[in-house]
Structures are given as C-alpha cells and as structure tokens.
Amino acid sequence: MALNLAMIGDGAIATALRNHLNGYPQLKLVGIVSRHPLSARSERDGVSRLDLDQALDSAEVLVEAAGVDAVGEYGARIISAGKAFLVTSIGAFADPLVRAAVLESGPGRTFPTTGAIGGLDLISAAAASGGITTVNLETRKKPAALIQDWMDTGQRSELLQSVRPVTVFSGTPAEAIAKFPASLNVAVALGLATGDLERVRVRLIADPQAELTEHLITAEGAAGEYCFQIRNQPDPEQPRSSGLTARSLLAGLLRLAEPSGKFI
Template identity: 30%
Template sequence: MEKKTLAIIGCGKLASLVVDAYNANLLPEYELVATYSRSKEKAQHIADKVNTTDSGSSCTSYASIQDVLAMKPDYIIETASPNALKEFALDALANGSSIVTLSIGAFADQAFYDEVTKTAKAHGTKVHIASGAIGGLDVLRTVSLMGKCEATFQTEKSPNSLRKSSVYQESLQHEKKKVFEGNAIEAIALFPTSVNVSVAASIASVGPENMRVSITSTPDFVGDNHRIEIKNEQVHAVVDVYSATAQIAGWSIVNTLRNIVSPIVF
C-alpha cells in the first residue's frame, strides 16, 4: 500500500512529539517528507529526528512554505499559530494538500472560514481540526444539531501563561482573578495562541460569536483546566479536561492522523 505523505509546518515541542509517535511506528500509513519553521534550526532538528531512524524515511527541511507546498504532500500538519495557518491554508488546499491543524483560532475570522470551506470543496481537500487540549467535540456537534442551545467555555490558567497578554499584572501572582469574559472571537483576539480550544468548541457548537468564554488566573497553577458546558431542552453536557502540559495537543494530532486512515473511526 502506498503511504500518504506528510509535512509539518511549525517545528516546536508538539511537532517533536508527533515525530516521536511517527518513529515509534504509530503512523505506519504515512511518510514524513518535509518540515518548515521560521527557525531553520528547528525545522532541521525535526527532519533529523526522522532521518536518524531505521524507518527508511527521507525528510527534508525547507526554507519557505512555498517549497513545502511544491512537494504536494497529502497532509500538512500545522502546529505553528493562527497567523501561520492563514498564511498557507488556501494555497495548500488549492494545491491538493489537506491540513491537520491545532490553530483553530484562525477560524474565528468568518471570512477566512468561509474561504477555506469554499477552497477545500472546490479542490477535494479537507481541514481536519485536532481536538487539542479538550474533548467532547462530537457531543457539542450533536447537541447543536438538535436545535437551539447555549454553551460556555471556562478555563483556568497560570498567571505566567498570560504574561504576553494585555491582561497580565504582577498582582496575578498573588491573587486569583477572572481576567476575561466575552465571546470566543474576543478571546482569540486577546490571546492568539492560548485559547484556540475555545474556538474549536464554538465551531463545533454555537459559533464563535455565541460561545461565552471566561478565563481565570490562579497563582501557582500548573497547566490548563478547561470546562465546556452545553445545554438544550433535552441535554446538559459538561466536559472537564485538565492537562498539566500541552502534550495532549500533540497526541490529538496523532489520533486525528490515525482516524483519517482507520477503517473504524472514533
């Protein structure tokens, strides 16, 4: 059976985890052929991790996204940022490459979401949204199909994870405080890389403009604690996910890739 080709855009810790799974033969239906990162060293590191195994794979690090697209990989794994996804998604989909992404925050932009949908339909490609650090997207999707519903997304974080945002202040190191309340569009605008999961939950249910999001900063807190709640007249579902590290996001990519080629899909 001919293997499906893979490329990775964004070569940080999550990409490294995916490659570890690949090297452990958890993705036997794929061949990883290309990497790209704005850091040439990181892209080369990921390629070297593939090439130093006995898998027989030949992975090349590239200096531009366009070089990766020219390879026409079957799937592009994106672990970079919403802005990076916006940069290459339309070209990739039109070029015949499907995408597995963690940067769902990009889809809070309705115009971009619509253009991606249109382009993928026109070229027979797809965008697969990995669940990242949450779960229950199937439940959210199902409840939303039943009719009118409402949904909320609550997350608890360390103040250190908010340092690069406008809400950060030193007092957060000593006091627990709700630092944000709004919808998913407002949340991703304020926290471009740390609340992608709220957009994923909203797209699966009530839409980014209707998903009510709150973020609480807790001193000395480690990891992320997410609670998603959705209600209609018949169903009340709550999904709680705590993760000490971001590793679950990387493993959700591995799970998505396995589902793509599996005869039985979870």
C-alpha cells in the same frame, strides 16, 4: 501504504508530534515548512526543510503547528491544491475571512483538531438539530502561562504575584483568541462545534494553584444539559499549550491514514 505528511512549524508541538510518530510506519514525515532555519534538534534528526511548493508536491496532508497567522498565510493555497489540512490553531477560524477561505472552500479539505478538549462530537450532534442554545467555557492555567506581549509591566507583575485565582478575560471566542492566541483555541473549537461562535462565552482564570490546565465546559438547550471537565498536563516546552495537542494531531493523522472503523 504510508500517508505522507509535512508540518508547518518547528516548535514544541511539532517536536512532540514528531516524537509520537515513532512506531507508526503508516505515517511518513517528508519535511517541515518554516520561515526560519530548523532547530538544532530537527537538524540532528535529519528533517528536511521545505518551502510550501515542495511540501504540496510531496505530501498528502499538511499539519499546521505554527500559530493562527500560519493558517491564514498558508491555508488557502493548501486547500486550492487539493490537499488535506490538519489545523492545530483553530482560533484562526474566529476570522470570517479565514474561515471562508480555508474551512469552507475546496477542493482540499480542512480538518480542525480536537486539541486539548473532548465532548465536541456530542455538542456538535446536539447543535446540529438546534438542541444547544448556550455553551460556557471556564479555563484555568498557571499565571506564568498567560503572560502576553500586550501586557504592560504592571499587569505582568500583578499576574505573576497573585496568590488567589484571578479572572484575566471574559468574553467571546473571537475576543479570546485575539488576546490569548495560544491559550484559547478551545473556545473557537466549541464555537465551530455549535455552528455559531456567538453561542459560546469564555472565562479565563489565572490560578497559582493550577498544576494542570483545566477546561470546564457546560452546554444546555433542548437536547439536554452537558458538563465536561478536562484537566491536562501543559506542554513541558510550551506551557501555554496543552500536552494533549500533539497527541490530538497524531490521532487525527491516524484517522486519515486508517479511516475504516474510526469515529468521525
């Protein structure tokens, strides 16, 4: 029996996920929730545009692919309706109010995706017994992928004209997601894995030589010392996001549709 799902958002990640759904009859897309008219591609593909009530009536799982604001806007209603909520924009959980309303409530269940990184299972296991004290994340991306609306003309020019790696941010996951909401969801993911966002320190580097998006994760504590290096292709349509993000959503949906024998 197919698992009915609806997507929130009609951008690059949602489009990539739709492409990945081909060949998986156990996953059925019933439509997309979007504030805006659907893209020409979605229209050509015959995708239905739904409001949230329609999505809640017809889908068992709602997949967020629209940004941190969408998690706060829709999440509490989805969970209150008893539905499963698969979240891409984990950075939303840097806000304790959103975390309480969406991640810590019910009767529905929220499933943050692993997104662009791995090793979260190991870090979570070690942290569960107090075995992790510090986690450091160093992320490298092309300068153009890090341009933000809040940057002035001088900041943008300096970033785009840099010929050497430049540190553009250093701080906590909450600070990171406020400044770079599409680029550092992984920082909040690490905070959720450890159970404490304050244990994580983030450094974001604009590197003109970075053909791939790189995340270097180090963690240590009583349980041991761990190091993970992840180098992903950026999403071709949205370089701020990893190309792995849509694949991570697909993997999460398959775990929900076929839970037996899957790692959790």
